[in-house]
Amino acid sequence: MYVQTWVPWVLCLDRPPPTTQFTATPARRVRSRFTMNETHDLHVLHGDDGNGPTVTLAEYRELVARLAKFAHAYYVLDAPLVTDDAYDRLYRSVEAVEARNPAWVVPDSPTRRVGGPPLAGFRKARHPAPLLSLANVFDSDGLVAFDRRIGVAGPDPEIPRYTVEPKLDGLTLALLYADGRLVRAATRGDGEIGEEVTPQATTIRTIPLTLSMGVNGGQGVPRFLMIRGEVTLPLDAFARLNEARDAAGEANYQNPRNAAAGSVRQLDPRITASRALRFTAYTATVLTLDEGGGALPLDQLAFEADAADLVASDPIDQDVVTRVFDRLRPLGVASGPFATHWEALLAMRDWGFRTNPHNRQCVGLEEAVAVLADLQELRATWDEETDGLVVKVNDLATQERLGSVAKDPRWAVAYKVAVSEVVVTRLLDIAVQIGRTGAVTPLAVLEPVRLGGVTVSSATLHNDDQVRALDLRIGDWVRVQRAGGVIPAILGVDLDGSRRDGQETEWAFPTACPACDGPIARDGDEAVARCTNASCPAQRSARVRHFAGRSAVDIAGLGGNWIDRLIASGLITSAADLYHLTLPDLLAIDGQGMGEILARKLCDAIDRTRRQTSLARFLFGLGIRHVGSETAELVAPLVGSLDALCDRLRTDRDDFLGSLGAQMLETKGVGPVVAQSVNDALSNPAMLELLERFSAGGMSPVPPAQSPKTAEDGPLSGKTFVLTGAMSEPRESIAALVVAAGGKVSDSVSGATSFVVAGEKPGSSKIKGAAKHSVTVINEEALRSML
Incomplete structure (x- = not known):
């Protein structure tokens, strides 16, 4: 009888695998080099002289297959077949055979999971199918609305209507397989393009390098396949990792999710291999050749040659992977191997993946609600x-x-x-942050406290109204919760202020900007106060950060610290100045300049954005008030190009802005508030100076290919919405859903407003505006039920 909780050396953080003096010297021939008895113990038979036996190629492959089987039983099924000592002996034997016969080594040998040398960097990888995110619901009402939107869910009422699965909090990976062989692993990225991390992924024991071709009568493996799943770090492994980092004098990871993501995104795969990461599969997408109206014979031959190369080559050429999978698309359900998602989950388990043991099928909504309640109680007992x-x-x-x-x-x-x-903690202070539009936002400075697995030391307070509504005073004991499980929020003063001892002090909203001492003003219909000094250094820094951020132009490697130092050194006053920086400028930054390698990388990153940035992203990066990323997509076709915009503003500004304003008002999704904001920004002479400096620095955004399309007959056609308060996802994403369904989104309430959608802590001015104009106020779920 064997203990089921053994931990082989491969899970240890601080030591390499044991070494051995195994030799393949001549020995008496025997029928089998290893046997399995009823208790599944493994016995590697030795020759008469006590040395290791001579091993043939066929026997080596059988050894590898056995070793892979034992590893799968331990890492995926959590049901070890052999003791750790037996596993280690077989592992060392395979390792020694491969050392003496390197030409024999097969790509899926478990010994190849220890990780290779460090990489120079990550390359981008386009996914053959988008990796979508998920909308959120927070209660049974949201589930009822979701169920109502689904309508009839399948032709057979006997088939369970829903599956319920744990939402793992880790790093999403997309794995590509060709003829059952892992050929690429990539992070989710933006859903369309991620980072290729194949060398790192191959070190994760629960990611099969080759797939089982269907066992127990199961589904065979499709020729081309994408598996989506989550990489997590189990809680006990997370604790061990932080203990090891403590001992080494290194900073701890804040939570298992960050640790998992940081472990995969290591340029040195050996670091990834040293951590007990776990991959859980939850989506299988079968891919097929997209012939685009019929492939030419030579194209077909080239594709088949590349596909054959993927299976035969070692190492795998990622350029070939790109060529093959760029030709593929998801196979339609009618032609696919699965009728239900549950069948796909069973097939993935059959192929060798770990699937979540807590997955459930539910006949209908009532059972789904009950299962959600049951699993919610169990969540605290799970090891991830x-x-x-x-x-x-x-x-x-x-x-x-x-x-x-x-x-x-x-x-x-x-x-x-x-x-x-x-949790309850002390409110140490209330600071303020200055945003790129001058918005002055109070920030609660808290005595650090652990909450939901992370250390919380601050929480946003949104605006002065919230501070007053909560009656917060410096020194108060306050109750803190992570709103939606993510954002720290102050619920109120603990015990209604009965713990106050008279030492607390009231906080007053500043009348002058703490960054520039400029005046602060508040519009009558807004809860937000703003610094009105356009030259405010805090706004300047925030504007450059916004422009360089991932959602806008995405200048890799340009962090907030370097932006602040560039501003302090006088090298930049706006984002346009980035395109006039030189390598000597960066090397000579006041204090301590950049190293030459980093400086060259930043110059290259800036240069790449000159002609690879879309006009929509560029417009969004300008930080025009009320112009989010989705709105910028709608405005960009009306602008045309940066050169055209500069020319029109320079030669006939008034006529151009009048025409542009009229076009925006005719565009679904662009309301009068956005149109006025764009007009105000472009009519400012400083904006033309900024745009011309961009152009002089070689910035040439890619013009849109065509005008935006909207859902003319969508379910929200003819309706105008105003969004306020915190919602399940960024308001820009909610606004995009409204526009896609034919509706309009406005930033102010008027008689033309159809609905005000109120999230958590809605702005009082919007709610008052709704009452004034007799506009119906609904919540997010009511909005989603309309879509």
């Missing part, structure tokens, strides 16, 4: 972190029919149970 549960339509044909909106599938939602954990 989750941030909710996922409800999916089970019937794949229904999934295909429902499709997606923006970046969310219509057939699945994340059920985010409100976090019950509330």
Whole structure:
């Protein structure tokens, strides 16, 4: 009888695998080099002289297959077949045979999971199918609305309507397989393009290097396949990792999610291999050749040659992977091997993947609600972190029919149970932050406290109204919760202020900007106060950060610290100045300049954005008030190009702005508030100076290919919405859903407003405006039910 909780050396953080003096010297021939008895113990037979036996190529491959089987049983099934000592002996034997016969080594040998040499950097990888995010619901009302939107979910009422699965909190990976062989692993990235991390992924024991070709009568492996799943770090492994980092004098990871992501995004795969990461598969996408109207014979031959190369080559050429998978698209459900998502989950388990043992099928909504309640109680006992549960339509044909909106599938939602954990800590101070538009936002400075697995030391207070409504005073004991399980929020003063001892002090909203001493003003219909000094250094820094951020132009390597130093050194006063920086400028920054390698990388990163940035991203990066990323996509076709914009502003500004304003008002999704804001920004002579400096620095954004399209007959056509308060996702994403459904989004309430959508802590001015104009106020779920 063997203990089931053994930990082989491969899980240790601080020591390499044991060495051995195994030799392949001549020995008496025997029928089998190893046997299995009833207790599954492994015996490697030795020759008469006590040395290791001579091993043939066929026997080596059998050894590898046995070793892979034992590893799968331990890492994936959590049901070890052999003792750790037996596993280690077989591992060392295989390792020694491969050392003496390197030409024999097969790509899926478990010994190849220890990681290779460090990489120079990560390359980008486009996914053959988008990796969508999930919309959130927070209560049973949200689930009812979701169920109502689904309608009929499948032709067979006997098939369970939904699946419920834990939403693991880790790093999403997309794995590509060709003829059952792992050829690429990539992070999710923006859903379309991620980072290739194949060398790192191959060190994760629960990621099969080759797939089982269907066992126990299961589904065979499709020729081309994408598997989506989550990399997590189990809680006990997370604790061991931080203990090791403590001992080494290194900073701890804040939570298992960050540790998992940081472990995979290591340029040195050996570091990834040293950590007990776990991959759990949850989506299988079968891919097929997209012939685009019929491939030419020579194209087909080239494709087949590349596909054959993927299976035969070692190492795998990622350029070949790109050529092959760029030709593929998801196979339609009617032609695919699965009728339901549950069948796909069973197939993935059959192929060798770990799937979550807590996955459930549910006949209908009532059972799904009950299962969600049951699993919610169990979450605290699981050995990996989750941030909710996922409800999916089970019937794949229904999934295909429902499709997606923006970046969310219509057939699945994340059920985010409100976090019950509330902690009490001391309010040390209330600071203020200055945003790129001059918005002055109070920030609660808290005595650090652990909450939901992370250390919380601050929380946003949104505006002066909230501070007054909560009656907060410096020195108060306050109750803190992570709103939606993510954002720290102050619920109020603990025990209604009964703990106050008279030492607390009231906080007054500043009348002058703390960054520039400029005046602060508040519009009558807004809860937000703003610094009105356009030259405010805090605004300048925030504007450059916004422009260089991932959602805008995305200048890799340009962090906030370097932006502040560039401003302090006088090298930049705006984002346009970035395009006039030189290598000597960066090397000579006041204090301590950049190293030459980093400086060259930053120069290259800036240069890449000159002609690879879309006009929409550029316009969004300008930080024009009320112009989010989705709105910029609508405005860009009306502008045309940066050169055209500069020319029109220079030669006939008034006529141009009048025409542009009229076009924006005719564009669904661009309301009068946005149109006025764009007009105000472009009519400012300083904006033309800024745009011309961009142009002089070689910035040439890519013009849009065509005018934006909107849903003329969508369910929200003719309706105007105003969004306020914190919602389940950024308001820009919610606005995109409204526009895609034919509606308009406005930033102010008027008689033309159809609905005000109120999230958590809505702005008082919007609610008052709704009452004034007799506009109906609804919540986010009511909005989603209209889509």
